[in-house]
Amino acid sequence: MFRRQGSAAVTSVTPGTLEDDPSGGVDALRLDGVTRTYRRGGPAALAPLRLAVPRGRFLAVMGPSGSGKSTLLQCAAGLDRPSAGTVRIGGTDIGSLKEAALTRLRRERVGFVFQAHNLVPSLSVAENVALPLLLGGEPDDGRVSLGLAEVGLGDRGDDRPAELSGGQQQRVAIARALVTRPEVVFADEPTGALDPVTAHGVLALLRRAVDQDGHTVVMVTHDPAAAARADEVLFLSAGHVATRLLQPDSTQVHAVMRDLGRAAA
Amino acid sequence: MKKKPNVTRLLASRAARMHRKAWAAVFAALALTSLLLGSFGLALASAGLGHARVERYAAADLVVTGDQSTRFTAKPWGGDPETATAGLTERVRVPRAALAAVRQVSGVRAAVADEVFRVGVRGAPATGRPWPAARLAPHVLRDGGGPKHAGEVVVGGGTARVGDRITVRVSGTDATYRVTGAAEGPRAAVYFTSAEARRLAGHPGSVAAIGVTADPGTSTSALHARVRHALDAAGLSSVGQRADGDGAGLRVLTGNGRGGAEFLEAAPARAGMLALLASVAATVVLVALLVVSSTIVQALRQRSRELGLLRAVGATPRQLRGAAGREVGRVAAVAALVGAVGAIPAFLGLRALLDARGALPPGLELPLPPWLLPAPLVTAGLTVLTARIAALIACARAAKARPAEALREAAPGRARRISGLVLLFLGASSAGTATLQRGETATAAAGAAAVVLVIGCALLGPWIAEGAMRVLGAPMRRFGGAAGQLAAANCAAAAGRSGAAITPVILVTAFVLVQLSAGTTMTRAADAQARDAARADFAVTAAGGLPGGTLERVRTAPGVTAATAVTRSTVVLARRETGSPRLDRLPVLGVTPGGLARTLDPGVRDGDIDDLRPGTVAVGRDQARSLDAGTGSTVTVRFGDGVEARLRVVATYDRELALGGFLFSHEQLLRHTAAPTRILVAADGSAAGALRAAAPGATVVTAPASGPLVPEDQAPGEVVSVAAVGAIGGFTVIAVLSTLCLITVGRRPELALLRLAGAGRGQLRRMLGLEAAASAVTGLAVGGVVALVPLLAFGAAVARTVPHVAATHAGLLVLVVAATTAAGTFPPARRALRGRFPAQGR
Numbered sequence A: 001m002f003r004r005q006g007s008a009a010v011t012s013v014t015p016g017t018l019e020d021d022p023s024g025g026v027d028a029l030r031l032d033g034v035t036r037t038y039r040r041g042g043p044a045a046l047a048p049l050r051l052a053v054p055r056g057r058f059l060a061v062m063g064p065s066g067s068g069k070s071t072l073l074q075c076a077a078g079l080d081r082p083s084a085g086t087v088r089i090g091g092t093d094i095g096s097l098k099e100a101a102l103t104r105l106r107r108e109r110v111g112f113v114f115q116a117h118n119l120v121p122s123l124s125v126a127e128n129v130a131l132p133l134l135l136g137g138e139p140d141d142g143r144v145s146l147g148l149a150e151v152g153l154g155d156r157g158d159d160r161p162a163e164l165s166g167g168q169q170q171r172v173a174i175a176r177a178l179v180t181r182p183e184v185v186f187a188d189e190p191t192g193a194l195d196p197v198t199a200h201g202v203l204a205l206l207r208r209a210v211d212q213d214g215h216t217v218v219m220v221t222h223d224p225a226a227a228a229r230a231d232e233v234l235f236l237s238a239g240h241v242a243t244r245l246l247q248p249d250s251t252q253v254h255a256v257m258r259d260l261g262r263a264a265a
Numbered sequence B: 001m002k003k004k005p006n007v008t009r010l011l012a013s014r015a016a017r018m019h020r021k022a023w024a025a026v027f028a029a030l031a032l033t034s035l036l037l038g039s040f041g042l043a044l045a046s047a048g049l050g051h052a053r054v055e056r057y058a059a060a061d062l063v064v065t066g067d068q069s070t071r072f073t074a075k076p077w078g079g080d081p082e083t084a085t086a087g088l089t090e091r092v093r094v095p096r097a098a099l100a101a102v103r104q105v106s107g108v109r110a111a112v113a114d115e116v117f118r119v120g121v122r123g124a125p126a127t128g129r130p131w132p133a134a135r136l137a138p139h140v141l142r143d144g145g146g147p148k149h150a151g152e153v154v155v156g157g158g159t160a161r162v163g164d165r166i167t168v169r170v171s172g173t174d175a176t177y178r179v180t181g182a183a184e185g186p187r188a189a190v191y192f193t194s195a196e197a198r199r200l201a202g203h204p205g206s207v208a209a210i211g212v213t214a215d216p217g218t219s220t221s222a223l224h225a226r227v228r229h230a231l232d233a234a235g236l237s238s239v240g241q242r243a244d245g246d247g248a249g250l251r252v253l254t255g256n257g258r259g260g261a262e263f264l265e266a267a268p269a270r271a272g273m274l275a276l277l278a279s280v281a282a283t284v285v286l287v288a289l290l291v292v293s294s295t296i297v298q299a300l301r302q303r304s305r306e307l308g309l310l311r312a313v314g315a316t317p318r319q320l321r322g323a324a325g326r327e328v329g330r331v332a333a334v335a336a337l338v339g340a341v342g343a344i345p346a347f348l349g350l351r352a353l354l355d356a357r358g359a360l361p362p363g364l365e366l367p368l369p370p371w372l373l374p375a376p377l378v379t380a381g382l383t384v385l386t387a388r389i390a391a392l393i394a395c396a397r398a399a400k401a402r403p404a405e406a407l408r409e410a411a412p413g414r415a416r417r418i419s420g421l422v423l424l425f426l427g428a429s430s431a432g433t434a435t436l437q438r439g440e441t442a443t444a445a446a447g448a449a450a451v452v453l454v455i456g457c458a459l460l461g462p463w464i465a466e467g468a469m470r471v472l473g474a475p476m477r478r479f480g481g482a483a484g485q486l487a488a489a490n491c492a493a494a495a496g497r498s499g500a501a502i503t504p505v506i507l508v509t510a511f512v513l514v515q516l517s518a519g520t521t522m523t524r525a526a527d528a529q530a531r532d533a534a535r536a537d538f539a540v541t542a543a544g545g546l547p548g549g550t551l552e553r554v555r556t557a558p559g560v561t562a563a564t565a566v567t568r569s570t571v572v573l574a575r576r577e578t579g580s581p582r583l584d585r586l587p588v589l590g591v592t593p594g595g596l597a598r599t600l601d602p603g604v605r606d607g608d609i610d611d612l613r614p615g616t617v618a619v620g621r622d623q624a625r626s627l628d629a630g631t632g633s634t635v636t637v638r639f640g641d642g643v644e645a646r647l648r649v650v651a652t653y654d655r656e657l658a659l660g661g662f663l664f665s666h667e668q669l670l671r672h673t674a675a676p677t678r679i680l681v682a683a684d685g686s687a688a689g690a691l692r693a694a695a696p697g698a699t700v701v702t703a704p705a706s707g708p709l710v711p712e713d714q715a716p717g718e719v720v721s722v723a724a725v726g727a728i729g730g731f732t733v734i735a736v737l738s739t740l741c742l743i744t745v746g747r748r749p750e751l752a753l754l755r756l757a758g759a760g761r762g763q764l765r766r767m768l769g770l771e772a773a774a775s776a777v778t779g780l781a782v783g784g785v786v787a788l789v790p791l792l793a794f795g796a797a798v799a800r801t802v803p804h805v806a807a808t809h810a811g812l813l814v815l816v817v818a819a820t821t822a823a824g825t826f827p828p829a830r831r832a833l834r835g836r837f838p839a840q841g842r
């Protein structure tokens, strides 16, 4: 079941964000000079950006709304094409991939959790989790029920998404994001629509995926408490990296966010 | 890899169950498509198989006739020579020598000369034939015996008793005959001895047809070959001087073909009907494609977010297309099957309607053989194919785009705008070509122009919606209160959605207006011309013909100022269209020119109509223009019996919608037609008595009706047009309904959200109402403009008037659009607006 045991110890985190990986290994995610401009001649939603996320890292991305968080995530995850720059996932330059290979990469090496509308309403919960496997024509071999059990929904596999609460739906989405044991899991405000208690549960799942299974997670969030659960927080402002924090706590995060808000105003 | 089909199947089946409501609209559109395609397909096949009924010659093995069709061969630009064929509605006769030639063929038991001529019995029209030909049916004796002498006849059963003496009028001459027998078969029939029939028919050198019976044991096909050979060896061909390249050999008919010798109008009417059905079917197919693809696109667009999600978790475009195609395919298969089953009663209904309106010419059978019954399955297959292609197009964007784009609504692209504009241009120029056509063809061309314009508008829908909101937005905001503000904001923000709502309204408006108005405009213009032309106070007719000299006696009767003998027939005009040969059948009149302006005024523009005599012709203004002819020039026409003539133009006239494109001298037309003559008389009101005295045994009608001269195949055209308007109307109503339903259902969460934000139910209803009204008004206005383009062209060219729309038609259209828009907006929104607690509706 577990490909790699949690080798990345949380205690000694080095800022891998802007420098080359000192260990010489391949980063889970690497962005070089990535920009994104939505309209020709318009402002850049993402300024040239360099970023490396080592394996087993839980990275939070924060910033005022409109600062380019979702854009960063979508470009990094191969959902959108950057206007310039290269994106590498596990060493693979996704800009060089053809349509089919890119799709396979999304299916096998990347997982997603959106803020809402994560599940296909016509499929059952178990089928939703199994979707990447089904799409790839892979056999289930117990991964789906195990994954559902891990998010505490082992008995809800036959239900429809509409019969679950918002937090349960997000847990199903996490189970699906993890089912292929991807290189990186991306989450865009996964707790944005949840109450603090439910949000806590969802974050605990992500944290556990990093600690126990060595997953790499990149999560956009607005919630300083959520960001404080990460190993590192990246602050964006108008498409630029404003600053970053290692081993953050929520008061630090609060302070940076307040400063950024003041600067923007 | 092997399991891939499984996931598409799973997605398709689950989604089809989940989105059953959305698919209901698609189902309805597809079932109707399949039904219409199936029934038009059956109608086309049936008309293709159609033939004249075999009655008179049912017991004959072979029938030898003249060639009842005329041909025109021409070489299109840069192509191989093509030949156009047109049926002839006047009898083409067989030289009498053929009788002897056929009788010498071994295996021929009997060859019977047939004659067919109009007679009047006690003022009622009947058919005169030789008695020996009656046994070709056979119409056997019910009573008495056959005629032995010239003064004896057999009559159709029930007309007269054996031994009676009856007066029979032939070619205006009365004679008395003794009835020796009564025969089965048609009642209005009089059978003479062979010699008497030959004398009365007035063509001593030829016969109408020869019925051949075979010796026992001789096969029909063998006999056919021998008779064919004998006729060819004798070098015999049809009577009459044909055009070059129109070799009119004698025809030897067998089986169902024998009916053609009896019902001469059946074959040309069948050809006309085939062309008409094909053009109507083409329009219906286009509309169906438009409606089916727009409903499917709409149904799938509601789920673009879901498709985007699937893409994000790693579905390939191919898997998405497969799933959507499969899902649509499942719905389409059932819908198409339902429609196919319904197609058979629909076809039978259409046939019954044609029958009831008397729109089918006498003797034309439209068969429905059992092996044709599965034909709608073919059109059902086409329907499924169409649906799957539409599904491909519908999810092409979601499947192709980057997942990040698929997850949000994208602005329509420039390619779409350009193709929309190109189509508008094409539609306008196709409307231009409609001006070069005539009658039903022009209507069809105008319809095609409308289709292209509508597709262009469909592509430009978002921009049209945007433009419309610039106009309608200000008053909505100003007078609509909060609801108006919301509605205006919604329409402006979701231009794509508004465009989708407007398109089917444009479709229904444009189509129905074009279909209805083209016919009405034409009929009104023709009626107006007919009223202007009709100057006569009396009409004189007689079954069995008017006696010789009647016209002169009428002219000199007291109180009469002018009298004109009129007969109608058909001519065939050979022309080239972009080099390809075409033969047009045109209804025409033959008139005696003296005093024509006072009886049937054609509105002479140029030349002198009094010069009309055999060898000359008067030509209508538009016909002259299209033939590039004028007074003094020569035109070539083929008469109804196939004889070609070159005629000098002596006059041109205006009222050709009422009187036809050519006016011949009465004397000339009589040589080529067996149609009856009537005399139109201008006289003071007291002349009726004098007229009866001048034409004994004739019927005198006061203030004769003045309908325009219409081609005989127009009647089925009207029925088919009505069916087409009904079909297109029904289609587009479904399209409006389903599109709006889908849109409204998709907006339920938005409505619930607005309620959560504090909008009252009344406000939301008003908002939806205003949005629907904006769509309806925009659709009606744009549809009106789209219809106007081809209609103006059509009106200017064909009817020479501005297009006319009956107030009732327009009112009905507005009413239907209003009702359908409302039905597509409010009921589907009810769930979101139900109850006092907004969350219930989610």
Ligand SMILES: Nc1ncnc2c1ncn2[C@@H]1O[C@H](COP(=O)(O)OP(=O)(O)O)[C@@H](O)[C@H]1O
Pocket: A038, A039, A045, A063, A064, A065, A066, A067, A068, A069, A070, A071, A072
């Ligand atoms: N599809 C789009 N078209 C045009 N501009 C966009 C689009 N998506 C985002 N933007 C712009 O890009 C900038 C960054 O957006 P986004 O990444 O969504 O911000 P965040 O997620 O941080 O709130 C914003 O200024 C936003 O307006």
Ligand SMILES: [Mg+2]
Pocket: A069, A070
């Ligand atoms: Mg965002």
